[in-house]
Amino acid sequence: MPVLPLPHVPFEPIAPLTPPSPTSPLLSIRDLHVHAGATPIVEAVCLDIHAGEMVGLVGESGSGKSVTALSIVRLIPEPPMRIPQGRIDFDGRDLSALDEPALRAIRGEDIAMIFQEPMTSLNPVFTIGDQIREMLLLHRDLSVKAANARAAELLARVGIPSPETALMRYPHQLSGGQRQRVMIAIALACEPRLLIADEPTTALDVTVQAQILELIDDLRRESGMAVLLITHDLGVVSQYCDRVAVMYGGRIVEQADAGTLFAHPRHRYTEALLKTIPSANTPGARLPAIGGTVPAPGRRPPGCAFHPRCEAAIDVCRSTLPVLTDDDHQHACWNPVP
């Protein structure tokens, strides 16, 4: 085999924050497929999350990352969407086989979610207090008075100034950053073991984004809550996540601990993505752009979905789907970065 020159890698490798846990994962997704009608949206996704771990699920629009996240708690619209194949094991139970009442008991209680736009996730006609209390009264056997006290405590924890007053406010009276803090308070109300955060800071300003990510990071460190962070922002993932899964065309194409993945990407898509971002380049220089566009579901090409845009594509990429390697640094690429 010819010796290939090492690629230019602009990032220093960093040791992972927490060593891989030897215990069984809290959430284990196996061979998950999600279809909308006959169109495959998510294909053959496998993903493990351990207690206390923050895992990043990265991808561009149309990659299937949000649908994957929503499928975990079955918040995808069924129909038209359905899960024809796969298991979602959470603490020993397969969520893909549960009925709605059983799922409702898990949502909010064991698995909580926060979304990109806190304004549309909060009910505009109820106070912040009403909305936090709702969670507590639904899942916990508390008196209204005790629920009130707990709600104020939660608001204080997420950094809302004068929590007692804030309980009486309506969502529109808060800033975007504060609304996201409230969403986090609601999510934390029942001390979930898994928090799914779908682009939680995309709508926020960069200084506020840093505060919210710090808060989520602090909370998982003190409570051992696991976090699945869905984002398109590679910088955010690099800074906060222990492990990263990269999605493209409905599949996970690469997965590794964050330090390894950013220092030494193996999949050509990940490599191209890391090279194209402005901060990895000399200011003003031509960016090594990735040609073409992300294929829409239903229009994914045969073989590797990235091959029409890939500069390292070889014949086999066009015809045959690459399989994820079965090691610590999983990648599904016929011609990986050496």
Next chain:
Amino acid sequence: MTLLEVRQLTKTYPGPGGAVVQAVSEVSLSVGADEVLGVVGESGCGKSTLGRSLLRLVEPDAGQIVFEGTDLMTVGRRRFQHYRRDLQIIFQDPFGSLNPRHTVGHVIAEPLIVHRVGNAASRRARVAELLDLVGLPADSARRYPHEFSGGQRQRIAIARALALEPKLLIADESVSALDVSIQSQILNLIADLREKLSLSIVFISHDLSVIRHVSDRIAVMYLGRIVEIGTAAQIMDAPRHPYTQALIAAVPRLGVRRSQARTPIVGEPPDPANPPPGCAFHNRCPHVMDVCRKVRPQLEPGRDPLPGNQTACHLYTQ
């Protein structure tokens, strides 16, 4: 050579309960020929209002917009239309800014029709030329906006903005809605066009890494005012204003663990309807002094000035 010079531009909106919201306050800046000026700031800092004010898409309350020696604030509506050919804008949302009922050819030709340039045949030729310039196939002219992806739509918006051969382009969050891989295609296109057409650009964005990439100089806005302006390299590598420093520190960077990064600044920007006295940043500033709470700092070169830099901060006042 200065193409555009803005002096003391102010735009206010009526706020809740009779309050006055200062969207843009006494902003002065200049854009040279062939220069890209980046305007960066968080939501509500007034950067978009500033961009629209330059074209009088929102009517400023006060100030001067001197374009090639003429104050656009003093010219009548009809004469202003003449200058409008030289000043064009592209927006963030390539879905909202293209009329879905018109073909792409019509969308791109519209500025030519409005300004009565050429006849039907020459406009068709110009549309073909523009499509080629922005890297879209010639048959795009017959198709409708919904048939195109986000990145392609932004190319259509750029083609339309270039139809009248403007001298100054205002790009308001023009790559913010695009995926990373598409964003670089559009940034490369903007760089090519800038070179080919010797365009001046006011590039407005909240994204510091994009701003750094495209800009020659950068203006940082906070609560309606420019708090620092300087060369792109100086702003990014040696920021002077504590807000600029905080903004740069808050950008998540690849390969930097949270534990290695600086602690983010606390708080959020104040309500523009009720700005604090003194420096608007004082309630979040780690270096706050007594004077910051009382006296508003002026944008000036200050003590130990850096070439081309002006900063509105008492740390640097004489």
